[in-house]
Amino acid sequence: MIRRLNLNGLAVTLVHQPDARDAAALIQVKAGSHDEPDRWPGLAHLLEHLLFTGSQRWPDRDRLMSWIQANGGRVNATTLARHSAYFFEITAARFGDGLARLHDMLCAPLFETAAIKQEMAVIDAEYRLLQHHVPAQAEAALFSLVAEPHTFHRFQIGSADAFGANVVALQQALRDFHQRFYVASNLQLWLQGPQSLDDLAHLAQRFAETLPQGQVQLTIPPLQLLPEMKPHAMLSEGVAQYWHSWILDAQWSDNVTLLREFLLDDAPGGLMASLRQRGIASEIELKWLYQSDKQLWLVAIFTTEQPDRLSQSVQHALQAIGETCEEQQMHYLQLAQQRFNALSPLEQLRQRVLGFAPAEPKRFHAFIAALQAAPSATLFCSNAVYSNKALGESVKTQGFELSLAPRETAPQRQSAVTAFAFYPLKTELICSPLPTAAVTLLHLASDKAATLILRPEFFSNLSESGEACAKRLRPLFATLRHVGGGGEWREAQGVWQLTLRLPDNQKLADWALEQVADALADNRSGSDPQQPESIAIRELLKRLPQHLTSASSPTCWRAVLCGGSEALHHVIARRLATFSLPVNPLLRSAPLSSRSGVSRIDHPGRDNALLLFIPLDQRHPLAALRALAQIYEPRFFQRLRVEQQIGYVVSSRYLRSADHDGVLFALQSPNLSVGRLLQHCKRFLRSLDNEIATLDIEALKTQLRVDESNAALTALRREQGLHDMTQTSIDALTLGDLQQLHTRLTNQRRRWRVLFTAGR
Template sequence: MDQNQRLLRLCNGFELHLSHQPGASQSAALLQVKAGSYDEPARWSGLAHLLEHLLFSGGEQFPGQQRLMPWVQSLGGQVNATTLAYRTAYFWQVPANCLGDGMARLKDMVLHPQLTAAAIAQESRVIDAEYRLLQQHLPALTEAALLHSIENPACFRDFHVGSLACFGEDTALLRQALVAFHARYYVSQNAQLRLSGPQSLDELEEMARQFVAGWPEGTARAAEPLPQLAAAPHAQLKQNGPQQLWISWLIQRSDDVIRDAVTLLREFALDAAPGSLLAQLREQGFCREISFHWLSTGDNSCWPAVKFITDTPDQLLAAWQQWLAQLAETSPQQQAHYQQLALRRFHHLTPLEKVRQQTLGFAPESAIPHLDQLLPLLKESVCLWVSPDAPTQTCVTQGYTLSRSSWSLPSMSLEVRWKFTFYPQPLPEPAPAVLADGAGLLHLKPDSWPATLLLRPAWHCSPDAVRGRALAEQLGGSFAWLRHLGGEAEWAEVQGIWQFTLQLPANHSAAQWLMTQIADALVSTSPAHPLPPESIALRQLLAALPGVLLASTGSGQWQGALLGGDRTLAQQLAARMAVLPPLEEVEKARPARQMQPIAHPGNENALLLFIPLLDATPASLLALQVLARCYEPLFFQRLRVELQVGYAVTCRYLRCGDRDGVLLAAQSPDVPIATLLAEFKAFLRNMTAQIAQLTQEDIQQHVQRLLHEAQGQNIATTLQRTLRREAGLAELPEETNTQLTAVDLLGLHQQLLSQRRQWRMLFSRGKQ
């Protein structure tokens, strides 16, 4: 374990994982309790899920708006939880200096939950709404189809989400079951805590020990039984959408070595560099996307899976088997190289994503690869074929009615004999060197390394999502090749704008070669696959918002900022930028209608309201973000808790398509769009009195946190901010002593209310 990590196993059974992150501005915490859906009594399906929801209702010391969730929201942080088969996890991220206050709130809600009758009734309805939504949620249905391959224990096929029908009408009896479940499993013997942040390991340990003090010891939960596959585990699932092949392995081990090896396997498989598995599958048209998932993890078994978006399962299976055989022949040096890539991928994550991946996902815990211990365990797989053309055969499992049937694996196609490339490999021939005077490229901190280039279209312009994703796929091989040289490259949608972020190695030939690949991709006519609709209606509205706000879906101009690198590199990049072709013909966006329907196949009502900030200045932008921090917890409280419109409710500051504004959004299974809009407006009107009650101390706390967070942003965000200032666009003030008053906030709030003609509303109306 490196010097920035510390693992402690206390005498009461509590396990502490501490991570010092030098330079981070945020801290994160994750509490995992070894109890999940498969531990609940047979009488109470969904009990573990319901308890997870209820703990956020608050404890003895921090009720109401002081409890963890609204408190984190008021800080602009992130907070969530998840209930899995044998685990429940609570995780959140806040400014680093607030970690201790957050730990006190977490301890209060977990150890002293109130479990009031009102909260139980409220969260029961929320979970019932979730269950109704999941009935049409493809990822949930696919997971249920995969888990049905387990014959024993029966819990893999039982219903666990929860519903009003399961919870019944006797709230007192349900509360007794919740209290008993909490007392049995929420004990130190079953708990693990992860803390990550810029604090020293000693400081993190002190906070962790304060958190652990007072926990009941209880009895450790017994190890779960080993799962047993059905006689015919391979299956096919009839579902609309892109065809998918899932290959998974039920491994009768679940130690750090195996999980680390699965992470390394994932790193090899996700490599898109020329000659790799993914690159060749894309070239042949056999697969567009690969992703890895954990279907289940327990004390003595784990179930990893890989998903392929493919129309040719026979070709895919053949390629995969040949790839595994060649992977087994890779050298220790090659495996160590990919292990380093996995470590780099992990280190780029936020503190919150790091603790989540370490607990629930794919995190390399060692610099030493252990692939040789995993590959022999992958000989027997469980496959699922998902296709609209699969036969219809009814199967009821986990509370879902599926069109699932057994599947005989297709004969592996041997039309293609595959020869795969594993890295590192020699550098390709560079393009001829060209130089320019650097005009058009902002160069910051010259002669420092590494060098990071931000390259983006003109302001308020961007390709649409279909074209953007096609370019991402086309450039994936070049970007992956750069990773093997120590660089990083990404073409991604950031705040509604597709842009390049390139971390370039000191090798100028590599930078020139990459820029040539980018220029070639921008003039190509590679096919753009239509995007399938988002499974959640609210996400579909968010995906559509950039197209509503952008002035153009193309750009004939490029602008960039380079941080680091020498003068020669800046000259070469400027020359390449000067000849970059337009993404496509500039298409002026039509004037946006105030209220626009967005097609979605679901049957729920979703509404998104974006209120733009007009004529933004640094001061008004700061006031807008403070207002959003004030709105967020109260909006959640009003719509999610008091009105109970549904489980999906959000309010926050948002920059989208180079426009700043406040976002309010909600999704409901039964509340009409008109009613949602009326509640949005009523909330905004009622906020006038709330803002007037803010003290100057409250306001300045928000101001200082926002300005502090702005200073701790990543390099790409810093470059974006610099480009905006150069163009005269508003960014947060650089002065740390900036003052705001309640009068300033009220003035802006009233301005936002008065400019209703500028509001943009998107809605997705459920099937009637």
């Protein structure tokens, strides 16, 4: 249920989501990087940072970011070309308190000189980090093909050099920008949660009552590409990619999500299945490059080394999509709605405002025709495009220095048009006979569709073949989506896990499980070498699971079924008996200690990054660890990121990785050595001894929440003697438990797991 209001000049959208546990807010300002004065490139980005550093009512720890972190929520912001957005998610009971803090940070920022200097340094470090970030370079390369407006070429991230040394002048520029654009008529507020529409409206009314008033008048010049522009190729590191973009009139916005659903479909007969089968491309991503009230710039990013063959296939696919009937379009729109419904309240709001929320298509055939005729810019990125940088022209744009050269398209023989097939389709399912034997399969009652969870034996993983399995299972999952089911094979908490959603159709379930059995029995890695993440700390997070467990090859599978009929349960249990590894053997999983030690991870970046994982000793309650992590998170950020400015990545949180529970500390710095970063972690832990001894344990316990999002996996863990945090364990928690565990985490350093990269 949705309600739209205008309150005191503020445009408000309210979304009632009765099944949600949390509530989310997003406020968008119609001002971004393109609205900055030419004198101050990066000003909008700096303002975004500064608003989180304190406001009149909440100048310090209790401000929005610290308060959200302390209460287990999520908060973030983004600065785009024509918009800036601030958003958070928190439990419904604390939503009003969060909105009050959001209001104060937007309306009454402090703009303190010390905070400005601090955030200038952070943004400067972020700018240096992005110099080696291939997606940022690719966007800048596409923006270099724009003739008007000139703001597409202007430096937008911000840096110490761009901001300059005159902090007083910069402070005044920030105030002027804020005063001009942060007024009610230039803001849009979205609220979503389990509260009734009337309750949400009351919260919105309180938010709007004291917003500053004013009118903003802007003339946004139309986006135009360079005349007679030719596609360009960029010399860059990383996987070869082809960026194909279209500039559209904003009237077509309601059709883009439906187009995206057609293009993302992995089922046999669709574009991606055809591209993979012919070895042309392996992945696709759609994103917005630019959004204004009148124009949209959409890009499809393909992983490919054959841009010319790909371009021809995309043209054929668009032609076929443009010929689909209304029944097919409504079918794919339903799939887009299902994808959207699976998101959290916060992610739904972000898609509504900044991404791809489902909408009833308007003149879809005309939209496809307009897309094919739209101004288009393409970019081929590959480290193999030119072996000599001198062959490319050095172009400076948006603070990047890029090697660009015209890409001449190879002459193409007119190939036969690919035959595409769109759902709904009638498919004949053929299965081998079921065995008489059946595995022991835990069956949990549920009124939702049957969902099978299958994962490797606890404390083991599929380090080599997990990615290859994901590729083999992709067509199956896509086919199931078209018949009311679906599935995922992905790393969950550092372990590859199958989540298979099945309609209550025994033949279909049996067929799907047989496809899964074949995919998992094929233990070939079959994957291309994985490129490292461009940001060092992300690479360390990706590597952590394999460095915690010594068992990379499982001896069995563990499975549980949630929902579905008894007859379906029996079919699944029999089919699971045909898997190449035993499923649910009677022998219980044996808990293994996590591997400790220090490991250096090779990474091409120039920063020093540190990942410290401190595992929980099983003799201590998980509730104590979760409570300590909640204490560490805001304090770690405040002291090392805000007060000491250690680096631009400063994070601490609870983490379960490869079945090991622990607390994580992550740091990345362009200046400090790995040894210094580790010393800061040690010093931080030691500094909390007295503070933990004086905590209000009862108040802390009210902030802990039992995770009810995956009852099936929780039941499977319990069956194997592995427990999760319960309300009973929270109620039993004492201050002594926290002190004892904190001392153990701090002092038993031989159990620590440290991963690091050292800049070059």
